Amino acid sequence: MRRRHVGVLVVVGLEAVNAATWLVFPPADDGRPDFLRQCLAEFAASAAVLLFAVALVLATRARWIEPFFGGLDRMYRVHRRAAVAGFLLLVAHVTVVPWLLDSPGGTPSGLIAFVGIVVLVLLSIGPRLPLLRNLITVSYRSWRHSHKLIGLFFAFGFAHALLVDQVVETTVVPFALLLAAYVVGIVAYLYTVLLARFVRPRYRYVIDDVRRLNPTTLEVSLRPRKARRLVFTSGQFVFVKIRRSGLREPHPFTVSSSPSEDRLRLTIKAVGDYTARLHAHAEAGCRATVEGSYGMLDYRRAGRRQIWIAGGIGITPFLSWLREMERPDERRIDLYYTVRQPAEALFQDEMRAAAVRNPGLRVHLNVSAETGSLTVDRIVADQAADLADADVFMCGPVPMVKAFERGFRRRGLPSARIHFEEFSFR
Structure with a gap:
């Protein structure tokens, strides 16, 4: 088995373990109406929570995880698929669960979590769907900022799970797995929004030269501002943030220079709002922060x-x-x-x-x-x-x-x- 398949197998394995715990350690029937329906709804919710936790862990861009998926690009593919699958399971939970509306804290928190996640998922997948492409149009910058809220709505889901009366609380192992998934997901989210900027490998550069190769493509040359420079393998990509108004959001670009060069070269085509602004306004002297390197595309x-x-x-x-x-x-x-x-x-x-x-x-x-x-x-x-x-x-x-x-x-x-x-x- 190739190492790049391990990550997907772990995700599938977690879902299999969750299903097995529900079968081996089923909740106790407490005589409530629609007990089986309640169990099915809560199982769907537990499976969704596991997938959302996986998505939040992969969003950390932890470099030690990358080889187990075959590269950061494939990590993000699994991230998207886990989030979409979790969303569908969440919809199943809301559809199947008997709505009692008897928890003054649990019901509102659950609704906030559900509506928030629905909106964020639609903003992410809407532009990819033919029926929604013309209705949901949002810039990458707006999407990126709104997407950071996913962990907040995940935390509301945690509050909902603690405040409502669940049958899963009557069985130790499935409940422990559910709580562990919530804790891991929330910790991963807090790491991403609070600590990652201090932990991820970042380097200070300044734009040394800008060559506009044709009306839509430019080559940006960057030199390190200090002795510490990026070490990368040819074919890898980096996230670059240009410290200039309108260009501050980090974007991924493949490095087109050789690792032996003293300058970092990026060849960029204006294919969206950000790259169009970059093509128009990038100039020598602009400072930049380079994060990386990522990717495992290696001909050697x-x-x-x-x-x-x-x-x-x-x-x-x-x-x-x-x-x-x-x-x-x-x-x-x-x-x-x-x-x-x-x-x-x-x-x-x-x-x-x-x-x-x-x-x-x-x-x-x-x-x-x-x-x-x-x-x-x-x-x-x-x-x-x-x-x-x-x-x-x-x-x-x-x-x-x-x-x-x-x-x-x-x-x-x-x-x-x-x-x-x-x-x-x-």
Whole structure:
């Protein structure tokens, strides 16, 4: 079993343990009406609490957890899925539970927790759903600030659990597990909002140079303000906060420079409100805080035959890899760089120079406006041998990455040989 699967198995295992405790140590029937219905509702609530606690723990961005999920991007994917699954179980709890409205403290706290979590979950998943996309529009900045309230509503849920008359309180083991989940979730939340800023690895930088490469893309060069500088592996990403009005919220960016460079380079495309402001207002002299590094996309851990696929600004981790290859590499690498228009194809001279230094590297530029979309079939047709021993690395828009993943899987390439970054933290 690969270490990157351990995290998901632990989450599933926690839910299985919770279900087992309810079966082995069932609550005592105290003769109340709708006892079975009450038990089902409380079991759904306990399962939801466990998942929300998991989501809060993963939101800490604790670096020691990252390897057990295969990278911070996958940690956040599990974070989102745990929160959504917890939300559905919470809805089941509210739907099934017999509403007695006999607790002056428990009922209001439960309603506050439920309504608050519903609103925050809809703000998170609404923009992803076709039916809600046009109704729920919120900027990343507003979403990020509102999302911090999730732990507060989780605490209201804890108050609700303590104040209402639950059947779970009649059985020690399930009740102890429920309380432990609440405590762990609340501690994780308090760590995130109060302590993480002092514990996470942060470095002080200043923007040294800004190059606007085309109307939508810029390269920002940062130098450390002190001797302490970021240590990273090529292909990793960082969270950057520019200390200037309108740019202070931290955003993740892949480092495009080599680890051996004395400057940190970020290649950024204006694809949203924040990156558009950054493209317009970033300038030399602006101070920045860099947190990281994160991510586990590393070509050096894979085999000798590799296929790299970059879509648009997804070229950034591959730039870092190419810039690190100062001497010929023994691997045979095909880099496919696909863009919509010729003006979007950046760093072509660097890529050609890297191919000269490394005879095993071939660079393929695909301009979809001229030659159509890049497809798995076109890549396979270009290969001299089958894909059985190839490792595929991808970075780009999520729909593109998912389409290529499905295509390679249909071609028989095992998932262990398909590597990509899910660069979405909302």
